[in-house]
Amino acid sequence: MKTYGHFIDGAYVEPLKGKWIDSFNPYTGEVWARIPQGCADDVDRAVAAASRAMREGPWATMNASARGKLMLRLADLVAANAERLAEVEVRDNGKLMAEMLGQLRYHPEWWRYFGGLADKVEGAVMPIDKPEMFAFTRHEPVGVVGALTAWNSPLIFVAWKCAPAIAAGCSVVVKPSEFASASTLEFAALTKEAGFPDGVFNVVSGYGPEAGSALVDHRDVAKITFTGSDTTGARIYAQAAQSLKRVSLELGGKSPNIVFDDCDIDAALAGVISGIFAATGQTCIAGSRVLVQNSIREAFSQRLAELGRSARKGDPMLPDTNIGPVTTAPQYRKILEYIEIAKAEGARCILGGGPATSPDLPGGQFVEPTIFVDVTPGMRIAREEVFGPVLSILGFEDEAEAVRLANDTLYGLAAGVWTTDIGRALRMSSALKAGTVWVNTYRAVSYMMPFGGMKRSGLGRESGVEAIREYLETKSVWISTTKDVPANPFIMR
Structure with missing residues (x-):
């Protein structure tokens, strides 16, 4: 039986409270692994690492093209480890090997697509109506992203959420479902092998009311992205609103x-x-x-x-x-x-x-x-x-x-x-x-096509060009080109 640790700041670490959760194989009914039971302090440790990565070190100064190359390297590593990761998912959530292996072989395409998109995010020079002004826009990462994923397709959801976030220049803290965390914890090591700087990709496992809630509440988390039921999504939406976090929700359906x-x-x-x-x-x-x-x-x-x-x-x-x-x-x-x-x-x-x-x-x-x-x-x-x-x-x-x-x-x-x-x-x-x-088809998805819901099925979109916009802020920059002093400084220019 394997015992996992959280993945924080580029290394596996034990939970601070020394508690673990048994992971059951749904087919056999037997415990096959143990995952850490994270607490608010574990989340704080992960968010601190993610925040440091955004402020200091190589990630803070890395250009978009370099980010994209790391993502392409990660894609190749996932492809090389697809069968192993799929087997972990099957033991963890009981879905068919045929489906999980198909997902894991397709999973790298999200990293390739968004890795290629990373340096295609462009601002614009505005033909501004103000004389002697130069005006342009730029797009910047929103900040630390908290990603809460569901148990039915854990690593596909990691790709959907984290590939556009990392391409945008964000760092992430993933809180996978307590029912299926093992594959995400296994995947984390590949980000290190690919050369991701420490703190860019972190995983804290545990229960939603404890670890998940702490992630949603954390003052240094700028955005929450969640996949799960509409009732849980509504609670997260209300909770995140208390600190005015940006939120993407992919919720339930009755299609x-x-x-x-x-x-x-x-x-x-x-x-x-x-x-x-x-x-x-x-x-x-x-x-x-x-x-x-x-x-x-x-x-x-x-x-x-x-x-x-x-x-x-x-x-x-x-x-x-x-x-x-x-x-x-x-x-x-x-x-x-x-x-x-x-x-x-x-x-x-x-x-x-x-x-x-x-x-x-x-x-x-x-x-x-x-x-x-x-x-x-x-x-x-x-x-x-x-x-x-x-x-x-x-x-x-x-x-x-x-x-x-x-x-x-x-x-x-x-x-x-x-x-x-x-x-x-x-x-x-x-x-x-x-x-x-x-x-005349059903259940077709692609890294190129936006995916998300209307009404109670959620907010925002995953995949496609639209997805990266969920993780970017637009900044407007004005530069005066005149040396003249305003005639009346009390009037809006």
Whole structure:
């Protein structure tokens, strides 16, 4: 069993209070590692290191091109260690090796993209209307960034948050989820190997109310970026507002996957399955509401249940496993509670509907892929985020009703549309209130494309050129070119 330390100021250190948290393998149910239980003093130590890096030493004076070269070096190291890091993530959060390895092989692209973007951040000379004035803008790093990441894809979230922050010239303190911290702590050593100056990248693990709250409150942290539930995000938003911190939030979803009767049925079936049962439904972009045109709803639902029934549950390390365990015990219980709520409210279950148990599922945290029909828009199963392999199917008559049902939610993270009509695809992508709209595909992401939510699904954007702007301040500079003394110094110039 491995025991980790915090990563602070370029080195692994023990928690100041000498406390540790057991990390459980969701598949086996066994403790496989220990992570530090950080406290406010640990956070203070990490923020102090990050602040020093911003004020003193090589990071404070390093030009943008040099920062970019360090990031490219880090990208190569992640690529060389992708399989090892993926294995750590699978042990920690129980997601499929196939998915985690795919993410880790793609992860370096964020460092390459933002490493290349680092020296492309340009100010502008203004054609100012004031005579004898030279005016320009420059962009500067916002300061120390506190990054709070979720347990379902820890290192992808590190890339999404930290690559643009570091490209902008910020230093970071990452507080990963206590349920999946090991891969982030492993990754930290690669930043040192890549040549990042001490204090630029720090990791403090621990519980949210203790370590996470201390990071959000810290006076020397300029910005908080968080991925997680909307309820936790709302608390962080309110807490950060007390010190007027900048905040980016990537929160929950209740995303609609909309199937029209003119679609490619086989493609739509695969897309719906991917949208809800991939990653055991533990993803904020899960297409947990499927809206199917009434003319095909019954037949589509039956074929979907048949396809879902064929999903193989088991060891997430094996390449032929489709459904892994639920990552945490609290989340496992929550999913089962929502299944019972749906049944009590009158939804009809046509697939699954309970825990999955068999001798080859040792950890006890497997849920059967579950599909409900006869769902009405007011049911909790159709309105609240379950974060598990549970799908609600609702019917609609036409485009107008599809848009109304799809937008009838507090969330606005993502949506899917399945149609062969290009006009309909464009109309729907315009009408849907979601940060991402996929047409005839689902769960596609890229370092080039902005990602984020509308409404209760969050604030700000990750990935793409827009992401680096989240970590920059714009400064306006005025230079007088005249030697004349103002005639009246009491009047605004």
